[in-house]
Each structure stands twice: as C-alpha cells, then as structure tokens.
Amino acid sequence: xxxxxxxxxxxxxxxxxxxxxxxxxxxxxxxxxxxxxxxxxxxxxxxxxxxxxxxxxxxxxxxxxxxxxxxxxxxxxxxxxxxxxxxxxxxxxxxxxxxxxxxxxxxxxxxxxxxxxxxxxxxxxxxxxxxxxxxxxxxxxxxxxxxxxxxxxxxxxxxxxxxxxxxxxxxxxxxxxxxxxxxxxxxxxxxxxxxxxxxxxxxxxxxxxxxxxxxxxxxxxxxxxxxxxxxxxxxxxxxxxxxxxxxxxxxxxxxxxxx
Amino acid sequence: xxxxxxxxxxxxxxxxxxxxxxxxxxxxxxxxxxxxxxxxxxxxxxxxxxxxxxxxxxxxxxxxxxxxxxxxxxxxxxxxxxxxxxxxxxxxxxxxxxxxxxxxxxxxxxxxxxxxxxxxxxxxxxxxxxxxxxxxxxxxxxxxxxxxxxxxxxxxxxxxxxxxxxxxxxxxxxxxxxxxxxxxxxxxxxxxxxxxxxxxxxxxxxxxxxxxxxxxxxxxxxxxxxxxxxxxxxxxxxxxxxxxxxxxxxxxxxxxxxx
Numbered sequence: 001x002x003x004x005x006x007x008x009x010x011x012x013x014x015x016x017x018x019x020x021x022x023x024x025x026x027x028x029x030x031x032x033x034x035x036x037x038x039x040x041x042x043x044x045x046x047x048x049x050x051x052x053x054x055x056x057x058x059x060x061x062x063x064x065x066x067x068x069x070x071x072x073x074x075x076x077x078x079x080x081x082x083x084x085x086x087x088x089x090x091x092x093x094x095x096x097x098x099x100x101x102x103x104x105x106x107x108x109x110x111x112x113x114x115x116x117x118x119x120x121x122x123x124x125x126x127x128x129x130x131x132x133x134x135x136x137x138x139x140x141x142x143x144x145x146x147x148x149x150x151x152x153x154x155x156x157x158x159x160x161x162x163x164x165x166x167x168x169x170x171x172x173x174x175x176x177x178x179x180x181x182x183x184x185x186x187x188x189x190x191x192x193x194x195x196x197x198x199x200x201x202x203x204x205x206x207x208x209x210x211x212x213x214x215x216x217x218x219x220x221x222x223x224x225x226x227x228x229x230x231x232x233x234x235x236x237x238x239x240x241x242x243x244x245x246x247x248x249x250x251x252x253x254x255x256x257x258x259x
Numbered sequence: 260x261x262x263x264x265x266x267x268x269x270x271x272x273x274x275x276x277x278x279x280x281x282x283x284x285x286x287x288x289x290x291x292x293x294x295x296x297x298x299x300x301x302x303x304x305x306x307x308x309x310x311x312x313x314x315x316x317x318x319x320x321x322x323x324x325x326x327x328x329x330x331x332x333x334x335x336x337x338x339x340x341x342x343x344x345x346x347x348x349x350x351x352x353x354x355x356x357x358x359x360x361x362x363x364x365x366x367x368x369x370x371x372x373x374x375x376x377x378x379x380x381x382x383x384x385x386x387x388x389x390x391x392x393x394x395x396x397x398x399x400x401x402x403x404x405x406x407x408x409x410x411x412x413x414x415x416x417x418x419x420x421x422x423x424x425x426x427x428x429x430x431x432x433x434x435x436x437x438x439x440x441x442x443x444x445x446x447x448x449x450x451x452x453x454x455x456x457x458x459x460x461x462x463x464x465x466x467x468x469x470x471x472x473x474x475x476x477x478x479x480x481x482x483x484x485x486x487x488x489x490x491x492x493x494x495x496x497x498x499x500x501x502x503x504x505x506x507x508x509x510x511x512x513x514x515x516x517x518x
Contacts, residue, residue: 124395
C-alpha cells in the first residue's frame with residue numbers, strides 16, 4: 001500500500017491564467033482531493049476523501065474566481081494533501097501525516113525514507129519549481145509579484161466551533177496581511193490576523209520558501225469552508241474579497257512610495 | 260551585444276560527488292569565468308575576465324578538495340557571475356552588474372527586461388532548482404543537510420588592503436558560522452565573523468533561498484584569494500579547513516542534542 005505504481009511519474013502543478021497582468025500571484029496548495037492510482041485511497045473512506053483532511057474544500061473554486069477578477073496567475077495542486085502536503089517541508093511528519101485531526105490515515109502509517117523521497121520528487125518538487133519559475137520570471141521582468149495563498153478551514157475542529165470566518169496569516173512581513181485585515185472591516189466578515197493559525201504553527205511553508213527569501217509581500221488567506229460550499233457562496237465570497245485584496249495591495253503600494 | 264545566440268539554451272549547474280555521504284552540501288556560485296558565445300565577452304578584456312570581478316578565483320579548486328575530504332556533494336556555477344550572479348535575486352541590479360568594483364561592464368550597461376528574464380531562465384533557475392532538488396532529496400531521506408557556500412575575495416578592494424584572511428558569514432541562523440569561527444582559532448588564519456561582508460550587504464541570497472526557509476544550518480565561507488592562488492596553496496587551505504568544518508559540524512550537532 002501507498003507505493004507508487006510508476007516510480008518515475010510526476011504530478012505537475014496546474015498553472016492557470018499564466019499571463020495575468022496583476023501583481024498578485026495566487027497559490028492553492030490544497031486544491032485537490034485527487035488520489036492517483038499509484039497510491040490508491042490510503043485506506044480512507046469515500047467520505048473521508050471528501051472531507052477537509054484531504055483538501056481545502058472550496059479553495060480552488062474561490063481561487064479561480066479571484067484569478068479572473070484580479071488578473072492573477074494561479075498555481076494549484078494536482079493531488080490530495082494527504083499524499084504530500086505542499087505546504088510542508090520534506091522532513092516534516094505533517095507532509096505525509098499518519099493522522100489528521102481525528103482521522104487515522106492508514107496508508108501513511110509507515111512510510112520508508114525511499115517512499116518519502118519518491119513522493120517528494122513526484123509532487124513537491126514539480127509544484128514548488130513551477131511556482132518559483134513563475135515568480136522569478138515576474139521578478140526579472142520588474143513586475144514586483146506579490147504572493148497570496150488561498151486556503152479553507154473547517155468550522156468544527158476537534159469538536160470545537162470556530163467563530164472566525166476569514167483569517168489572514170503572514171510570514172516575516174506582516175504589511176500585506178495587516179492591510180487586508182483592515183480592508184476587510186467593510187465586509188462584515190469576522191476577520192482575524194493570524195487566525196485560526198499563525199506562522200508559529202508551521203503553516204507558512206510556501207510563504208517562507210517562495211516569498212520571504214525575496215522580500216515579496218505575501219499573505220495566506222483562510223476562509224471558513226461553510227462560507228464557500230457551493231458556486232453561489234463562492235461567487236459571493238469572491239465578490240467580497242476582490243476589493244479587499246485590491247485595497248490591501250493599494251495600501252502596501254502607498255506605504256512603499258511613502259518610505 | 261549581450262543577447263543570447265539561442266534563446267532557449269540553458270546552462271545547467273554542475274553537480275559533483277552527488278552521492279557524498281556527509282551532511283555538508285557545498286555550493287560554489289562564483290566558480291566559473293566562462294563567457295558563453297551567446298553573450299560574448301561583455302566588452303571586457305582578457306585580463307578583466309581573469310579577475311575577481313568575473314568569478315571567485317580559487318573557490319572551485321578549494322570546493323573540490325573539500326568535497327572530497329568532507330564527502331560532500333558540490334553544486335557549482337557554469338558561467339561567469341557577470342552574465343548572471345547566482346548569489347543575487349532576479350530583480351537585483353547586482354545580478355547583471357553594469358559596474359563591478361572599479362570596472363565598467365559594457366555588455367551589461369543596458370539590459371532589457373526581456374534579456375534580464377532570458378539570462379535568469381538560462382542560468383539562475385537551472386542552478387537553484389538543481390541545488391534545491393539535491394537538498395530536498397536529502398531532507399526527505401532524513402539526512403539533515405547543512406549548506407556551506409564557498410567564495411573567495413580580493414585582497415585589494417577599491418585600493419584598500421583587506422587584512423582578514425578567512426570570513427564566515429551567516430543568514431538567519433548564526434550557529435554554524437560561530438562554531439566554524441571558533442574552530443578556526445587553531446589554524447592561525449585571521450578569521451572574522453561576517454567579514455568582509457555580512458547578510459546586510461545582500462550577499463547571502465543563496466543561504467536565504469536554500470537554507471533559511473528549511474531551518475538548515477548554513478555558512479558562507481570567504482577565503483582571501485591570494486591564499487588559494489595555486490594547487491599547492493589550495494591543498495594547504497583544504498587541509499586547514501577540513502578539520503575546522505568537521506569541528507563546526509560536531510559543535511552544532513552537540514548543541515542540537517543538548518537542546
């Protein structure tokens with residue numbers, strides 16, 4: 001179980017709207033609940049494979065709407081985070097978790113170093129290389145890219161209700177996250193800075209790897225998944241967040257000019 | 260001038276001793292003074308192309324000796340830093356400098372955004388992807404890699420004599436650099452922490468990109484190039500630095516166990 005059928009197969013990131021002319025580059029690491037044949041279902045039920053442990057429900061649909069409204073390229077994951085969590089480094093147990101929230105993941109119970117490296121090569125490297133290539137191209141062209149990652153979180157976690165609706169998380173540079181939180185005041189969404197997690201919880205790997213080394217402004221958006229559960233609610237959330245992100249961007253541009 | 264002959268050509272990093280069993284991974288970003296035909300000589304004289312502005316003289320020869328003595332994989336640059344400086348980000352003027360120390364670089368005087376992006380794609384991306392792949396593989400296998408970059412510096416800079424002989428520079432985590440400086444006391448080398456430059460001078464891009472996001476211990480070694488000017492002096496320096504690096508590594512391993 002949990003061995004790749006074809007050891008050399010790779011799962012490239014999907015890149016949409018590559019030529020988008022906005023400054024924001026969107027990234028959705030938990031877009032997919034696809035379980036490729038080589039790894040099978042990791043011993044999970046169909047219901048578990050639809051749950052938040054396998055992916056971030058609603059995050060890809062929202063990312064696609066924001067990609068259109070913000071003219072933003074979008075890089076998203078081709079497989080479930082339970083095969084390899086793209087927002088975790090290769091040495092992290094959480095990259096291929098044996099347990100997620102209240103669920104055991106049988107196919108991840110024992111993973112050899114070789115299998116860990118094989119998944120990393122098949123999924124992690126192609127994804128982060130694609131995102132890095134895209135950001136580096138824009139940096140070289142003088143387009144000053146900004147990285148925004150899009151996630152969703154479960155309303156009920158370990159049996160506890162989460163009241164926050166929209167979380168904005170940052171790594172080393174808080175400027176864009178703070179500007180987004182400020183701009184979100186007009187939406188009526190219960191918004192929190194560094195909620196429901198923060199960098200200290202190890203959830204900012206993509207920001208740390210792709211934005212912080214270059215000093216790129218960045219933010220990780222977390223939307224409670226009951227607010228993006230169907231087309232209509234996703235469309236409504238995209239309508240709410242598009243001006244919020246544009247205002248956040250305008251604010252950091254204003255700050256950059258003033259400094 | 261300074262246009263690529265073949266727009267699609269890439270210049271892969273050279274990787275030696277890939278299977279080296281040590282924890283240290285060596286990187287030599289300024290290994291080469293090769294000027295590929297597509298860019299020509301950038302308008303520089305033969306003498307200028309041999310000088311420290313084009314590469315770090317002695318650094319590759321020293322890196323190769325250390326690679327053997329430390330059983331360390333070595334990733335090194337295929338072209339001159341004046342075509343693309345691999346230790347600078349794509350938006351940096353210093354990645355393709357129009358002037359270096361007291362020398363104008365005519366072929367870099369005016370570079371279009373497209374040419375900047377072409378050089379970045381041809382040289383920067385293949386190099387940093389190769390280094391990232393190698394480090395990520397070792398992380399996934401649980402081999403706890405440590406990144407050490409090897410540079411040389413000129414004894415005379417803007418007409419001023421530099422007294423330091425061996426500099427050890429760090430990015431976010433000073434532990435390995437401090438341990439190396441301490442271990443170097445026995446060598447008699449005039450050694451300085453964060454000399455002749457420091458992270459604040461923007462010289463730690465490779466460490467920032469490849470080590471810091473993963474929390475990998477790291478150090479950038481700077482050796483005064485008059486001390487590694489021929490085979491004999493390089494061999495002598497490798498003999499001096501091999502135990503210093505091993506002691507530095509042992510010290511951070513001791514600290515990690517104690518914490």
